[in-house]
Amino acid sequence: MLKTKRHSAVVKMLLFVFLIGTSNTLFANGETPNLSVVKENDSTFAIGFEYKEEMDVKITIKDAFDFTLFKEDAKNVKQINKTFDLKGLPDGKYFLEVENKMNVYSQTIEIKNDKIQYTEDGVTKINKPVSFVKNDTLYVSGDLENDVDVQITIHDKLGEVVHKETTSSKSILNKRFKFIDGRPTDYNVSVTYSDRTFKL
Incomplete structure (x- = not known):
């Protein structure tokens, strides 16, 4: 385990050094595009996507021990094309x-054997849930794409x-909540599914 962490520390530096730059061959169109990943040679791959509007994007690479090897927070971007070695x-x-x-x-x-491999089966996409308040009612919704168990937790201001x-969602999540005090904005919601927790 310690050996793996030492390797990861070195890799983190390598990834920053070998963030090669841009590629003109990769992009995906649309509001929520699919991620394009293209292998360039034995050790490098490129990623690319394009949005219709500017967004904040977070890119991370982790190892099998969930150790972060590379992380970048890109602010207000419409297109990203990068190559990693x-x-x-x-x-x-790696993920x-x-x-x-x-x-x-x-x-x-x-x-x-020092060569990268990946298949389309290794690609997943998770849509984030959303929440909003209308007419003193809190709505929680999401397009989950797959039938999954969903846990919804509501906290007050004190936590x-x-x-x-916990509910079994049939692809589409639609929940609404009324509060006795009539102040839905005083509460925080978290939604957990597909091994991820989203704080709304």
Whole structure:
């Protein structure tokens, strides 16, 4: 375990050094585009996507121990095209994640004998839930794409749990909550599904 962490510390530096730059061959159109990942050679891959409006985007690469090897927070961008060199990483699985305000895209990348490998089966997309208040009612909704168990937790201003429920969602999540005090904006909501918790 300690050996893995030492490797990761070195890799973090390598990734920053070998963030090569831009690529004109990769992009995806649309409001919420699919992540494009293209292998360029044995140790490098490029990612790219394009939005219709500016967004904040977070890019991370982690190892199998959930140790962050690379992280970048890009502010107010419409397009990102980057190439990464993973040369020097030990064999194993790594996880590329691209997150914006609406979605989280993830790609599993495996290194074997100093060569990167990945398949379309290793790509996942999670749509983030949203919440809003209308007519003194709190609404929680989301397009989950798959049937999943969803846990909704509501906290008051002091952080105390005032409501908690788990439901099986049939792709579309639609919940509404009324409060006795009539002040739905005084409460915070978190939604957990697909092993992720989103604070709304």
